[in-house]
Amino acid sequence: MGWLANFLTSSLGRKLLMSLTGLFLILFLVVHLIGxxxxxxxxxxxxxxxxxxxxxxxxxxxxxxxxxxFFILLHAVLGIYITVKNRKSKGVKGAVxxxxxxxxxASKNMAxxxxxxxxxxxxxxxxxxxxxxxxxxxxxxxxxxxxxxxxKVVYASYSNWLIVGAYxxxxxxxxxxxxxxxxxAFQTLGLHHKKYTPIIxxxxxAFAIIVPLMFAILPLYYKLVITAA
Amino acid sequence: MKLTLKxxxxxxxKSQGKFETYQVEANEHMSFLEMMDVLNEQLIAEKKExxxxxxxxxxxxxxxxxxxxxxxxxxxxxxxxxCQVHMRVFKDGDTITIEPFRSTxxxxxxxxxxxxxxxxxxxQAGGYISVNTGQAVDGNAIPIEKDEAMKxxxxxxxxxxxxxxxACPNGSAMLFTSAKVSHLGILPQGKxxxxxxxxxxxxxxxxxxxxxxxxxxxxxxxxPKEISLDNIARLNREYxxxxxxxxKA
Numbered sequence: 001m002g003w004l005a006n007f008l009t010s011s012l013g014r015k016l017l018m019s020l021t022g023l024f025l026i027l028f029l030v031v032h033l034i035g036x037x038x039x040x041x042x043x044x045x046x047x048x049x050x051x052x053x054x055x056x057x058x059x060x061x062x063x064x065x066x067x068x069x070f071f072i073l074l075h076a077v078l079g080i081y082i083t084v085k086n087r088k089s090k091g092v093k094g095a096v097x098x099x100x101x102x103x104x105x106a107s108k109n110m111a112x113x114x115x116x117x118x119x120x121x122x123x124x125x126x127x128x129x130x131x132x133x134x135x136x137x138x139x140x141x142x143x144x145x146x147x148x149x150x151x152k153v154v155y156a157s158y159s160n161w162l163i164v165g166a167y168x169x170x171x172x173x174x175x176x177x178x179x180x181x182x183x184x185a186f187q188t189l190g191l192h193h194k195k196y197t198p199i200i201x202x203x204x205x206a207f208a209i210i211v212p213l214m215f216a217i218l219p220l221y222y223k224l225v226i227t228a229a
Numbered sequence: 230m231k232l233t234l235k236x237x238x239x240x241x242x243k244s245q246g247k248f249e250t251y252q253v254e255a256n257e258h259m260s261f262l263e264m265m266d267v268l269n270e271q272l273i274a275e276k277k278e279x280x281x282x283x284x285x286x287x288x289x290x291x292x293x294x295x296x297x298x299x300x301x302x303x304x305x306x307x308x309x310x311x312c313q314v315h316m317r318v319f320k321d322g323d324t325i326t327i328e329p330f331r332s333t334x335x336x337x338x339x340x341x342x343x344x345x346x347x348x349x350x351x352x353q354a355g356g357y358i359s360v361n362t363g364q365a366v367d368g369n370a371i372p373i374e375k376d377e378a379m380k381x382x383x384x385x386x387x388x389x390x391x392x393x394x395x396a397c398p399n400g401s402a403m404l405f406t407s408a409k410v411s412h413l414g415i416l417p418q419g420k421x422x423x424x425x426x427x428x429x430x431x432x433x434x435x436x437x438x439x440x441x442x443x444x445x446x447x448x449x450x451x452x453p454k455e456i457s458l459d460n461i462a463r464l465n466r467e468y469x470x471x472x473x474x475x476x477k478a
Binding site for chain 1 (some may be wrong): 235237248302303334354395397399431439451462469
């Protein structure tokens with residue numbers, strides 16, 4: 001087993017964990033987005049609340065969600081470790097910073113973007129997840145027994161400009177993080193190929209724009225249209 | 230052309246360095262190092278300590294010259310070593326900032342001279358192939374596909390100057406190590422020791438204290454031999470294969 005510990009604590013082993021957890025979180029974003037888009041259905045939150053009931057009670061989903069929390073924490077802790085270690089390796093920075101054109105701003109600021117995303121996650125979890133856990137939500141019955149009315153909490157949050165603003169900042173950070181992170185995860189796995197790399201890079205950039213934008217539509221639509229009406 | 234130079238002066242590894250400003254009169258046909266020679270002659274005439282910098286072949290193939298020029302290893306030109314940068318890329322009246330390569334693993338010996346022995350120790354850890362001595366083998370005894378030969382050759386172009394480490398915000402030596410692993414590992418003669426090579430070279434790289442690669446690409450952008458990031462992906466693949474699939478530890 002010594003070899004496994006050696007591998008996972010080597011620079012490349014740590015980067016592999018970073019890449020795999022990152023890719024898992026990318027998948028999670030897709031699932032999360034598809035679920036959330038039900039907020040646009042215009043049924044006063046019925047399908048969203050039923051979906052919430054399903055997601056919080058299905059044992060398989062519950063199991064995966066604990067994995068998800070673990071991967072978020074692992075990705076964050078490893079990210080901080082790698083950043084601190086890299087700063088130490090770099091030591092004194094040059095007096096003049098002169099970035100080559102091919103180097104993206106996002107790629108040099110992944111830790112900063114990660115911290116912003118983590119701060120956003122704390123707010124996001126405190127706003128919804130914690131309120132659910134502490135039973136601070138109201139109950140609603142659609143004919144199949146009472147379920148938690150998370151929709152009402154979402155509605156209240158999305159009518160507050162401060163929260164909507166924080167969501168937009170968090171999503172912008174996410175977008176930049178993905179701009180570099182998506183393709184970078186594949187490179188770290190060693191998947192570099194003349195035929196596929198351009199496709200992965202294109203998909204990564206498209207993903208980095210489209211997914212955060214679709215997420216951003218929700219608070220904006222609620223603030224500007226639904227709660228304003 | 231009249232230039233203002235802001236040059237990092239540091240007596241030795243123990244002392245604190247700082248920038249000193251000098252005026253120098255160069256002409257645009259000079260190479261960057263010839264301009265430095267002019268400055269040093271001027272300093273010697275004034276009975277001052279000349280600026281220490283490394284140089285050897287002055288034809289862009291040895292990897293000895295180093296220094297960050299205006300924040301870029303080997304200066305502003307793509308795919309060029311410091312000795313091959315000519316003063317015509319600067320303008321009369323320019324201020325040029327010159328620093329040693331920046332990395333904790335490359336301690337400053339004096340002024341612009343840094344100790345790059347860590348790269349040599351990575352090579353010693355596995356950057357070679359073992360062959361029997363005796364009669365040279367016929368050049369084409371082992372057929373090698375042209376594209377593969379070219380890939381190995383492109384990686385072999387690495388002159389081990391360490392610009393990648395200085396360019397990298399993480400102080401990582403992955404481009405260097407990956408060039409060596411690719412250069413040897415792609416060819417049949419290097420495949421024999423490929424697992425052991427990649428494991429030992431990465432272990433040495435970590436031991437030296439180099440940073441971890443986050444695929445920024447500054448290394449490749451500043452590399453005087455334009456070594457590609459493909460090599461880093463190949464190093465990752467080879468390392469995962471050697472760690473997870475081979476029986477070597």
